[in-house]
Amino acid sequence: MARQISDLKLGILGGGQLGRMLIQEAINYNLTTLVLDPDAEAPCKNIANKFECGSITDYDTVYNFGKKADIITIEIEKVNIEALEQLEKEGKLVFPQPRVIRLIQDKGIQKQFFKENDIPTAPFQLVHGKEDILNSIISFPYILKQRKDGYDGKGVMRINGITDIDRAFEAPSLIEELVDFEKEIAVIVARNPNGDMRTFPMVEMEFNAEANLVEFLISPSTYPENIQQKAEKIAIQIATALNITGILAVEMFITRNGDILVNELAPRPHNSGHQTIEGNYVSQFDQHLRAIFNLPLGDTRTLANSVMVNLLGEKGHDGVAKYAGLEKVMSVDGVYIHLYGKKYTKPFRKMGHVTIVDQNREKAIEKARFVQDTLKVIS
Amino acid sequence: MARQISDLKLGILGGGQLGRMLIQEAINYNLTTLVLDPDAEAPCKNIANKFECGSITDYDTVYNFGKKADIITIEIEKVNIEALEQLEKEGKLVFPQPRVIRLIQDKGIQKQFFKENDIPTAPFQLVHGKEDILNSIISFPYILKQRKDGYDGKGVMRINGITDIDRAFEAPSLIEELVDFEKEIAVIVARNPNGDMRTFPMVEMEFNAEANLVEFLISPSTYPENIQQKAEKIAIQIATALNITGILAVEMFITRNGDILVNELAPRPHNSGHQTIEGNYVSQFDQHLRAIFNLPLGDTRTLANSVMVNLLGEKGHDGVAKYAGLEKVMSVDGVYIHLYGKKYTKPFRKMGHVTIVDQNREKAIEKARFVQDTLKVIS
Incomplete structure (x- = not known):
């Protein structure tokens, strides 16, 4: 029998919350996970099979780390590409491919790529x-x-x-x-080396204007079917043009006259897909593993309406994190807590997220507002 | 603010698959997990914050381990009760309570308890x-x-x-x-120290006659509402009589004339609740954590029909485990793989489970049969 997913060592560059949630899924496949992160107290520290504290932008550190893995992925784009290219040359599987990370790392090259490939963008x-x-x-x-x-x-x-x-x-x-947009949306698409592709249903995002962070996300979108199909088609068009292996988050604007413009890309699990853990048949983390291990992609359909609320560090609080209101929000049905294992909070730091699942969209939104008003990360 | 779940150290006696899935949930609450297991390669080894190799039946080992935790739970009943009683005396929280474990450890005392409390049993x-x-x-x-x-x-x-x-x-x-039963069923009930209780919908089990193991489980049951209510009422009656903190799996028989007889109890996450991870709003593992930390209990309703298939080591295979047919079953939508991180397989060893979720019950069962026929743990 060929080598199996359970025999392989997955190296992850970056040990933050995205790596943490990826590992939570990887456990189900008996995957051995190695993590490299410069922060000795990174969220992955205690759950990776092996956690290494070191720079993800330093050539030698990344190269030596990658040598220990069979397949290498990222949870952040800001990594040393040259080391990944060298590892790829030596036969390691690096997904997303270094050339994709290089393109996306530079928003200028990203925009030029959109232009050359007729991807609508501002x-x-x-x-x-x-x-x-x-x-x-x-x-x-x-x-x-x-x-x-x-x-x-x-x-x-x-x-x-x-x-x-x-x-x-x-x-x-x-x-x-400046795009005069009506709504920010996102579509996550997955592509495996066989070329199979599957998109998650389009989601709508609301931003915290002050921090410019996704604060609130609603899945699935209620935009008309033709708009959703257009957005999904754009995501597939980009994944195809990139020839990417892994998942790709495509953030887009819907303008006031119904046009779709691509904002930016992330070639990895993304904040706009956290609600898939509970709200969809397959999560973005499972899907990323399936894609990079060339396994059949999972069912992306939603199980119910879901709303994701980012838990940001409260303004004016800097120190050991406390979660005020946790018990109150847990008393609401369909509320899922995800804390990221970060000891210290500071204003607007992403400390966790909460997903609210409900068969009724309005109820899910109402519960999410309650969570936002009630659960606070203080010190 | 009072001490929070994220400040506490959870000690788990036993580091098998139940502990493993409990830790996968505990990660979401920033819980620090300590695990004690006699097998140096136990499934929890790499994902517990601290894994200790040692006997769970030895007084000193259990006592010294328990001293390091704030709250202690079990994933198997065969533990040293005297050490747990001493820890309880010294103010540690031990859930389920040692007296409950003592009662359930001995099937004779368990049966007498049923008799004394008018719980129907053979x-x-x-x-x-x-x-x-x-x-x-x-x-x-x-x-x-x-x-x-x-x-x-x-x-x-x-x-x-x-x-x-x-x-x-x-x-x-x-x-x-001998009970001439029509079906084996189970209800899992959770109870927190406040006395709040919630039952998961009743499930139906099918056993592997040769290994006498749960092989196949269907959730929710399609028995008439009055039978389901009766089963749930019995589970609540037992949890109340035991005054248990934590979750309690109640395995029952439905006889050919529609009576319900209690077979046996497990005061911990149980094989008959694995499908709750994907099939219900809250999983049995999350619910157990909520119960022992005296948090509000979660919504036990099903999200869809689900069928759980145990992945047992194939007969005639003894050695390093391989998973034949994994890719084929992953190509079916709604199929969730859970491997338990066990390196070696042997006949009938529980190596993992697969949950199949589908809105259509018959389709879920059909897919489960396909998984059973296709996915084999060999060496």
Whole structure:
């Protein structure tokens, strides 16, 4: 018999909550998991078979770590690509492929990829510094994004006028026309090396304006079928063009006139898919494992309506985390708690999430509002 | 704020698959888990925060282990009760309570408890050896059960006539009238220290006659509502009489004339509740944690029909486990794999289970038969 998933060692670059939830699924397949993370107290620390504290951006550290695994994946894009390319050359399976991570790491290259592949996206211009920005042809207000290392709202700012340019990033960036969107949505698509693809039903997101983080997510969307199909088609188009192995989260805008524009990509489990753990037949974490191990992809349909609430560290609290209101929210039926094993909280730190499942969409939303009002991460 | 679940250390006696699935849930609550098991390669080894290899029946080992935890639970009944009683005296929380484990450890005392509390059960007689058995007033054929240490079909035999008595156990045992049952069923009930109780919907079991193990389980049952209510009422009656904290699995027979007789109890997560992980709003593992930490109990309703298939080691195979047919069964929608992290297989060893979820009961059963025919644990 060929080597089986249960014989293989999975190396994960990054030991945060995404790695943690991936490991929770990997346990079901007897997978041996190795994790590399620079934080000695990372969320994966106690549940990986082997946890290694070290830099995920350093060539030697990543290379030596990868040598110990049979198949390597990521839970964050900011990793050393050269080491992954070398490992791939030496015959290790690296999924998503290093060339995909390289493309997505750089929002400028990502945007160019959209343009070359006729993927609808907001008009943009690459810039190299303040001078370029001053000479941009895109009119105010617009969005300025650092090409690399931005995440969870970091490295993104709105430029309302010429005076804001003083605060602009000094790093290579891109300017993007402001999209007057009605809703942010996401579709997660999975693709295995056989080329099988399956999309999760489209979800709707609500953002915390202050932190620029997903705060609230509703699955499935209630947009008309044709809009949902269009979004799913775009996700499949991108996964095909990338020839990706693994899952790919595609964040999109629906504009006020019903157009869909792609915002950005994440080639890994993503915050917009957490509700799949309870709300769908297969979770995004299980699906990612199935994809990278070239197994049949799972059933992505929803079991019920679900709403995901991110548990962010409360403003004004910095220290050992406490979860006020936990018992109250647990007394509500269909409420699932996911704490990420982080000892310390700070304002807007992602400390966990809560999924609410209910056959009735309005009830699920109502319960989610209650969870948001009741459960607080304090110190 | 009072101490929270996320601050507490949970000690688990036994590191098998039940402990493993309990830890998979405990991760969601940031619980620190300590596990004691005599097998250095037990299924919990790599996922407990701290795994200790040692005897769970030795007083000193259990006592010293328990001192390190804030709250102690079990995943198997055969543990040192005296050590748990001492820990309880010293203020540790031990759930289920040692007196409950003591009662359930001994099938003779369990049967007497049923009798004293008007719980319907098959007529029985306690016996102390072959002589007693020969003088028994219960007529052939009957069931002979060792009072202690029997599990998964071990310590149970059918006595068809006088010649079988030669093979009888030399240990304290009980003789039980053979029940001409139509179906074996189970109800899992949870009770927290506040006295809140919730039952999972009744499930139907099918046994492997050769191994006397649950092989196949269907949730929910399709017996008439009045039978289901009767079974749930019995489970609540027992949990109340025991004043138990934690979950309690109540295995019962439905006789051909519609009576319900209690077979036996397990004061912990149980094989008859594995399908709750995917098939119900809350899983038996989550519910057990909620109960022992005195949190609100979760919603036990089913999300869909589910069928659980135990993955037993194939006859004639003894060695490093391989899972033949894994890819084929994973290509069926709604199929969930749970491997238990056991390196070696042997005939009838519980190596994992598979849950099949489908909105249509007949389809779920059909898929389960396919899984049974296709997925084999070989060496």
